[in-house]
Each structure stands twice: as structure tokens, then as C-alpha cells.
Amino acid sequence: MDRRLKREPEIASDALPFTTQDCMEPQKIIDLFEVSFKHILQSPDLQDYIQLVKGDLYNRDYLTAFNSDDKRFAYASRWTPARSLAYASLFASLEPIKELMEDPESIKNVLCVGGGASSELVALGAVFCRLKEYNSGSPSTLNIKLIDIADWSKVANNLTTYIKENWVYRPEKFNSEFICDDVLTASPESLNLESLNLVTLLFTTNELFAEKRKETIKLFQQFSSRCQKGCLLLIAESAGSYSHITIGERKFPIQFLIDTILVGKPNENNGAWEIVNQSESTWYRINEKEVDYPMKLENMRFFYRLYCKK
Ligand SMILES: C[S@@+](CC[C@H](N)C(=O)[O-])C[C@H]1O[C@@H](n2cnc3c(N)ncnc32)[C@H](O)[C@@H]1O
Numbered sequence: 293m294d295r296r297l298k299r300e301p302e303i304a305s306d307a308l309p310f311t312t313q314d315c316m317e318p319q320k321i322i323d324l325f326e327v328s329f330k331h332i333l334q335s336p337d338l339q340d341y342i343q344l345v346k347g348d349l350y351n352r353d354y355l356t357a358f359n360s361d362d363k364r365f366a367y368a369s370r371w372t373p374a375r376s377l378a379y380a381s382l383f384a385s386l387e388p389i390k391e392l393m394e395d396p397e398s399i400k401n402v403l404c405v406g407g408g409a410s411s412e413l414v415a416l417g418a419v420f421c422r423l424k425e426y427n428s429g430s431p432s433t434l435n436i437k438l439i440d441i442a443d444w445s446k447v448a449n450n451l452t453t454y455i456k457e458n459w460v461y462r463p464e465k466f467n468s469e470f471i472c473d474d475v476l477t478a479s480p481e482s483l484n485l486e487s488l489n490l491v492t493l494l495f496t497t498n499e500l501f502a503e504k505r506k507e508t509i510k511l512f513q514q515f516s517s518r519c520q521k522g523c524l525l526l527i528a529e530s531a532g533s534y535s536h537i538t539i540g541e542r543k544f545p546i547q548f549l550i551d552t553i554l555v556g557k558p559n560e561n562n563g564a565w566e567i568v569n570q571s572e573s574t575w576y577r578i579n580e581k582e583v584d585y586p587m588k589l590e591n592m593r594f595f596y597r598l599y600c601k602k
Pocket residue numbers: 354358372375405406407408409410411412439440441442473474475476493494495496499500503
């Protein structure tokens with residue numbers, strides 16, 4: 293039996309460490325962005341692009357928000373660095389995810405749904421590469437698939453190249469593939485759900501439910517029927533931000549619906565997944581004395597649940 297399955301669900305403490313010994317130092321992560329995004333950080337038009345993206349996001353017009361490389365690079369240079377720091381700390385602090393990346397022998401496959409802006413990519417790289425630093429002969433490999441409805445391929449390729457050239461012991465050990473598609477209509481074959489060791493939906497579930505509720509439920513059901521035993525599934529959203537759905541006369545938070553699909557009805561636990569770690573509200577705070585970046589790095593407060601396939 294997978295030893296992760298024996299672990300009781302626990303409520304994590306309500307603050308993540310600024311950094312841990314199991315991921316790259318925050319300034320190293322920030323350096324990656326300063327070098328990879330130099331062209332946009334030095335552009336006199338950067339603030340204009342950021343304002344354009346902000347306006348579109350305010351109007352919930354996600355397709356227009358991310359409809360050009362300039363806008364995508366501007367968004368990523370403004371918001372991806374702080375999220376990468378937070379996710380690196382989260383991944384390194386969640387024991388099952390850390391163990392997955394620490395494994396010195398095998399190939400691990402990760403799918404990041406809505407991961408085009410690449411915070412998850414950099415955070416995974418920051419943990420994987422740190423854990424392999426003293427084990428340069430390790431045959432292990434990390435393959436990351438990012439699927440996003442907007443075309444973030446240049447951003448993802450740009451950051452992957454930096455990681456391959458500067459962080460990892462052998463470039464072929466850290467790979468990313470960007471799929472520009474709607475995850476709700478993509479074929480399960482293209483996602484290769486059976487091969488996955490970890491699926492992440494970070495700050496994306498609310499959007500999917502807002503777009504197409506039935507298809508989003510179907511996607512979670514696909515995870516249940518196709519993912520292998522031991523596969524991990526991580527969901528995070530802004531704390532307290534979950535939208536509600538109405539079933540019959542009553543309103544439920546979407547999280548309740550997701551838990552029912554994945555874990556089963558309350559007290560029955562007859563679903564395909566179990567919760568291995570969770571927090572209703574956890575903080576990640578930037579230690580401004582230790583990082584230097586030309587734009588504000590925001591603190592984050594979020595809800596998360598880590599599930600494991602039974
Ligand atoms: C709020 S952003 C979160 C970005 C990233 N996961 C993070 O935490 O930094 C949501 C992302 O989901 C993507 N997205 C929205 N609907 C999608 C869909 N149907 N299929 C794939 N990606 C989608 C958006 O393009 C956007 O990049």
C-alpha cells in the first residue's frame with residue numbers, strides 16, 4: 293500500500309515559510325524572472341500593458357486579457373514571480389509532493405491545468421532542481437504539461453530554457469510541454485491522465501466552473517476514472533472566494549461539490565480520492581528584505597486541498 297494513503301488528513305498551519313531548504317532561494321527564483329523577462333521589464337510600455345490586462349480581467353474578459361505576447365509577458369512579469377515563490381514553498385511543504393520530486397529513480401509526470409502563466413512550472417522547477425542538486429547522477433526526470441486556453445507558449449518556453457540552462461543538473465531531466473487548448477473540451481488522450489503523478493488546478497477551478505459547469509464536473513469525473521492509484525491532485529483558490537452553485541433549493545460552495553465528486557458523500561468517503569492535506573486559509577508572506585524585484589511582490593492568502601487517488 294502506498295504509504296501516503298496511511299496518512300491522516302491534517303490541517304496545515306496557517307502560514308507557509310518564506311523559503312525552505314527544499315526549494316531554490318527566493319532571490320534565485322526572482323533572478324530567473326529578471327533575466328528571462330528582461331525585455332518586458334525594461335519596456336517603456338510595461339505599465340500600459342499591465343493596465344490593459346487589469347481592465348480586461350476586471351471585466352472578466354479573460355480571452356482579451358491574454359490575447360497578445362506583450363500582454364501575457366506583462367501579466368507574467370507582474371504576477372508570476374510572487375506566485376512562484378508561494379507555490380515553491382507550498383510544494384516543498386506538502387510532504388507527498390516533495391517526496392514525489394525527491395524520488396531519485398523514476399520519471400514523474402505533472403499536469404498543470406490553467407498553468408500557462410508558468411508560476412507552477414517555475415515552482416516545480418525550484419523544488420525539483422534543489423532536491424536533485426546533490427544527486428547529479430540521478431536518472432529521475434520531471435515532465436510538466438501545462439494546458440491553458442490562452443497561448444502562453446513563449447512565456448513557458450522562455451522560463452523552461454532558463455531552468456534547463458541554469459538550475460538542473462542535466463537539461464533533459466526537466467521538460468515542459470505547453471498545450472494551448474480548452475481543458476474542458478480537450479481529449480483525455482491528449483492529457484494522458486493515466487500517466488500522471490500530480491495534477492494541479494491553482495486559481496483555475498472557479499474560472500472553469502464559471503465557464504462551463506457540466507463540463508467541469510465531467511473533467512473531475514475523468515480524473516477519478518483515469519488517474520492512477522497514488523496520483524496527487526492539488527486545488528488552490530483565493531481563501532473564501534469559492535463561488536456557490538444552487539442545487540434544488542439550496543446553495544452550496546463549489547468546494548462541497550468537488551469534494552462530493554472526488555471523495556464521496558459526507559461521512560461515506562466512497563469516492564476515488566482521499567484528502568491528504570488541506571487548509572481553509574494559509575498565508576504566504578514576502579520577506580521584502582530578502583528579495584529585490586522591480587515590481588511589487590504580493591502576499592497571498594489561499595485555500596488548498598491535496599487529494600490522493602485511492
Ligand atoms: C487566474 S489564472 C491562474 C494562473 C496560474 N494557475 C496561477 O496560479 O498563477 C487562470 C488561468 O486559467 C486559464 N483558463 C481559464 N479557462 C480555461 C480553460 N477552459 N482551459 C484551460 N485554461 C483555462 C486562464 O487562461 C488563466 O491562465
